[in-house]
Amino acid sequence: MYKFRSIAGLFTSLLAVSVSPLMASEADLKIPDLASKTFLGGLDGRTLLILGLATCVLGLVFGLIEFVRVKKLPVHKVMLEVSELIYETCKTYMLTQGRFLGILWIFIAAIMIYYFGFLAQGGKDATGAVVHGYGVSKVLAILACSIVGIAGSYGVAWFGIRINTFANSRTAFASLTGKPFDVHAIPLRAGMSIGVLLISVELLLLLGILLFIPPDFAGPCFIGFAIGESLGASALRIAGGIFTKIADIGSDLMKIVFKIKEDDARNPGVIADCAGDNAGDSVGPTADGFETYGVTAVALISLILLAVFPDFQVQLLVWIFSISVVMIFASLGSYYINALISNMKYKKAENFNFERPLSTLVWLTSIISVGCTYLVSYLIIPDLGGGTLWYKLASIISCGTLAGAVIPEVVKAFTSTESGHVREVVTASKEGGASLNVLAGLTAGNFSAYWMGITIVALMGLSYYVSLQGLGQLMNPYAVVVFAFGLVAFGFLSMGPVTIAVDSYGPVTDNAQSVYELSLIENVPNIKAEIKKDYGFDLNFDKAKYFLEANDGAGNTFKATSKPVLIGTAVVGATAMIFSIIMMLTNNFNDQGAIAKLSLLHAPFLLGLITGGAIIYWFTGASIQAVSTGAYRAVEFIKANIKLEGVEKASTKDSKAVVEICTKYAQKGMFNIFLGVFFSTLGFAFLNEYFFIGYLISIAIFGLYQAIFMANAGGAWDNAKKLVEVELKQKGTPLHDACVVGDTVGDPFKDTSSVAMNPIIKFTTLFGLLAVELAVELKNPDGSAAAIRGILAVAFFAASTFFVWRSFYGMRIKSEAAK
DSSP: OHHHHHHHHHHHHHHOSOOOOOOOOGGGOOOOOGGGSEETTTEEHHHHHHHHHHHHHHHHHHHHHHHHHHHTSOOOHHHHHHHHHHHHHHHHHHHHHHHHHHHHHHHHHHHHHHIIIIISEEEEOTTSOEEESOOHHHHHHHHHHHHHHHHHHHHHHHHHHHHHHHHHHHHHHHHTTSOSHHHHHHHHHHHHHHHHHHHHHHHHHHHHHHHHSOTTTHHHHHHHHHHHHHHHHHHHHHHHHHHHHHHHHHHHHHHHHSOOOTTOTTOTHHHHHHHHHHIIIIIHHHHHHHHHHHHHHHHHHHHHHHHBOHHHHHHHHHHHHHHHHHHHHHHHHHHHHHHHHHHHHHTTOSOOOTHHHHHHHHHHHHHHHHHHHHHHHHHHSTTGGGGTHHHHHHHHHHHHHHHHHHHHHHHHHHHSTTOHHHHHHHHHHHHHHHHHHHHHHHHHHHHHHHHHHHHHHHHHHHHHHHHTTTGGGTBOGGGHHHHHHHHHHHHHHTTHHHHHHHHHHHHHHHHHHHHHHHHTGGGSTTHHHHHHHHHOSOOOHHHHHHHHHHHHHHHHHHHHHHHHHHHHHHHHHHHHHHHHHHHHHTTTTTOHHHHHTSSTTSHHHHHHHHHHHHHHHHHHHHHHHHHHHHHHHHHHHHHHHOOOSSOSSOOHHHHHHHHHHHHHHHHHHHHHHHHHHHHHHHHHHHHOHHHHHHHHHHHHHHHHHHHHHHHHHHHHHHHHHHHHHHTSOOTTSHHHHHHHHHHHHHHHIIIIIHHHHHHHHHHHHHHHHHHHHHHHHTSOTTSTTHHHHHHHHHHHHHHHHHHHHHHHHTTOOOOTTTO
């Protein structure tokens, strides 16, 4: 700790140097007068967006009403007790993570205070000289916005685990009727509550900054807000991913070691596994979705204000936010139409494929969203570009909206229980055991990366073609393509409430199966008579277990489908943010010398492209290492303390001990990874700004394919195990053992490393925006500060190398004797 304080002191001393003026940057964005343009026959832009705030409030109300409705659904007390125990465990985890976020925020706040307080151009004095720094009140406001961003990610994540831990026990209880419909409907209702509330809160905060913060100061507040929510999402996603897979592997391996059933109540790791389902598959994705939407919006706002000609900025800002608001209604309308269809088709069905109504919802939302995009574009910007650009801009967004439906279909080809690749994993395991199981899963992941890449490129290529049909009259010609790609990312998220809903479906279905087993409801005396008397139906244990397991397979599939959507959005959104940095470095493309350095012929740029890949592979290894070490300790504890004779369930003390192990290694792993990324970003930005641009492009591309490969390989292994359990009914056999091994390999692939690429890419790019501006400010015209930059680059890189080293050597599995 003393060494760390010394390093921090060195950095502070080195940063205390004189700086030179820098051209306008993203921190100096000015919001135009939104009331200067009228829409819809005379309504000014500001008034229209204030009405949008009211719509967001309606979305909030929907989320809260569904929250209450789910809570009031019938549930037996033994199942309720289990779900409340899971929630209390999650609650402890979230409180711990909240404190941890506060520590991480200090690192970010230090950089923000120094940049905005001392380096950023805060205007000019009476003599016309540039004044550096915004002043105390404005710096505090920027810091407050960063805290609001963190609180937003943290708050929606907390809402998600609360409603999901209501829904899991209600779903488990609904399965006792022997009918499948409510087993499907309850998780989806909970997911829509989360999705609609999440997007509504995000839009409320974004519109609040846009409308109520002074126009000349809103830009830095947007940056502070985006950095805050990105920090919150990164921490919750990475730590949650490590926690859940430590618990999952620790629990699953006991099925092989002791030949016990899934979610055996005597296994102390099961409660930790259930908490992990929420920490990794609810908290992480919810915070991630919140941050993805916000950062993409900030990137688009920045592009509009930096690259679009002033006469068109208000129209495009109002257009973007109008579409965002209308998409809440589009998702709600799709949900209710799908519910009506599902009621007619499945309400009285004895059995059905749980994936089908979810697929219908996704496609229905995509089609309705596309229609709404064209309608809103026609109403808001009918005369833009001579009356021809409204449908071209709508077409570009629609490329992203269609991607939100097409990409899940591609993912299902590799991860669904109906997939040929998943069945190939099972077939390979029959004779080849765990070895061929693992190889078949790796094959599925690699093939999926190819097809996913082709799909994304095709949709982005189409948007590129449309962008060439006249968008140049609105903006700097260099910006046209990147603006189009930013709109594609925005289109990805236009059906955000439904994307979040089907993703949140998975942790509820997974937990519901666990709640059923842990409740030991089959052993409750006179339970059949009690259920008949109190709830009016005859229970059916066999069908209940079958439907819960089958629905868990659907949950696995749709958890997998949302991951490429979010990572794709991260990469496309990062492109827009990188472009903002390029505009700053090239003085809005007026500096031809700077433009020439953004080339493979410029060695620093090429070296940066190579370096980004190294960081992605380190990050992958560091996150898996944290899972491996934590899982080792969890397995070690469970094997030493599990009691299989004379008890019905594990003690609360032993269950809490497993949770503590998971939390400990999740935080250790997250701390090393975050600081490794933090100091690498600073070090590479200070080394050379063109090296840094290459680095950012590289981590986006490497991260995209690494994440898709790992997520879909993990999904294939997961559902191969589910296929053996549900369709083949071969639990406890060598085939099942082989598939369990594959599933445990896939666990950190799909739920730790791959999913955390998304916030890491965005955090690095967003924080890199400040880092590179900070570095360029320290470069005086006479070159005197170059030496300081070099010293800082070395110091920051040394710090990052220390945490990279620590992420393996400080996390290695050691024997108790060695410890």
